[in-house]
Amino acid sequence: MKVKLSVLIVLISLAANAQNFEGKAIYKTSIKSSFSFGEDEKSTMSDDMKKQIQARLQKMNQKTFILNFDQKTSTYKEDIRLDAPKPQVGGAGVMLMSFGGAGNGSVYFKNIKEKRFSNQTEIMGKRFLVKDKLTEYEWELSSETKNIGNYTCYKATFTEEVENVRMTFDNGESKEEKKKEKIITTAWYTLQVPISNGPGNYQGLPGLILEINDGKKTIVCTEIILNPADKIKLQEPEKGKVVSQKKYDEIQKEKTKEMMERYRSRDGKGIEIKIGG
Template sequence: MKLKTTIKNLAILVVMIMSSNAFAQDGFQGQAIYMSKTTVDMDSFGGREMSPERKKSIMERMKSMLEKTFILDFNKTESMYKEDEALEAPSGGRGGFNMGGMSAGTVYKNVKDNQLLQDQEFFGKQFLIKDSLVKLDWKMTGESKQIGKYTCFKATATKKVDAADWTNMRRRGGDRGKKEADKKETAEVKSDSTKADVPKDPFEDIEIPKEVEVVAWYTMDIPVSAGPGEYWGLPGLILEVNSGRTTILCTKIVMNPSDKNEIKKPTKGKEVTMEAYQDIVKKKMEEMREMFRSRGGRGGGRRN
């Protein structure tokens, strides 16, 4: 068993050395196209009461938010990740339909200087998140698979979920919590029929988990410590990420393209750290919840 492990590690080392030599030239740059898709469990948020047509209509409207195409330009130490502007809806603005007034811009990473810069719009305000890179504690599994023509290896990690990560919102207690909440709501309506006219606080049964498991597949055929969005820190380009309800998959790679995009740092917006930005999001979410409560759950106040 130990001999097989040693042979496998030596083989990986040889691949890394050969690949590193191939990409050592100055001016090296690559481009990767990623498709990002997030699934939503409509039944967990009142969808069971909707007709199939209503569900379909809502999912179509959310499609621009749940399915996106991104471009990653990278060299040996830097990368720039942003949404493909050519595919945006004409009337959707820079980020199309976005969740809670959040519109993500460019994510710039520099692994040599350990620097993260992220252009972020939030409720009409422009922020420039400036912080150190957060490296996940990756665990190598030894598993491999093919993604296109590239041999990829599997790595897993546990990631802390921030307040701005709406993609991981879920009903408290999962399926069990959903059933208990439905029973409680039915009992309350039966005991007091007037409650049927009072909208329920949509935030009451929703939670964001503190942590989520991340599964990444990287290729040492392209030995750069880069990947989509916040992901990096592996001995090769990350081609696939599965995190919570979101899957990010690389669909195309162009090495040393003739028409290179300049990898540049975002500069616009109020400078904040990642922690400070997350605090701003938390406060805004609580403010929205209080507004909902004070208006009785209706945006325009109660109706007589």
């Protein structure tokens, strides 16, 4: 049975129980690729090249992140490995690249108590510091449970309408198509870790979120270390041009258009990039 989230009393109780509480959670992410090659008759790439690019994209979209947290704040950062695949030029003039969130210095800081975040990130090599209020999700709680590792988790969902932008470049002309889509995001949280936090920008439930799925992206916690021997240092990022989330989204959209124009060529027929969601 689902009930509308009303967690003020629960969160007050959690705050009282979470004093001097800190830890580390490791998450694995997987994102479905939204890269396509247009209609087969318009594409100059071989089937083998398409398979190579899709495989490379799949590997790029499988990452590991670390959430360091205490009762009030947290940092979420990619666990960078030396052998991690880097964006590069594929065959037929196709550029595989990240539009945001990439780079060794990227970190997402949350202050749960003050309901704000600072996201130090990059767009095509330029660093930004996105500062804004935390999203207030309208979670619906469920009595359904499942185990993730040694933790009993409860189900919660929220529904939102998002605007997806599909940008295509075909026969020397760039096109943009906007489409609204209803997204249902499912979270699994545990009361055994009493903080109202989770991976990325997710938070607001009466326990740590261990799994998130919005139909395209899946984030799953694989390990939790509570109150480690070495004290966790949580520091808010300070580097980058300060912008709001709305302004950052506008810049990201504009840079995507620039990228498509820059890399268009006779081999770029049928390239499609999807933003949003």
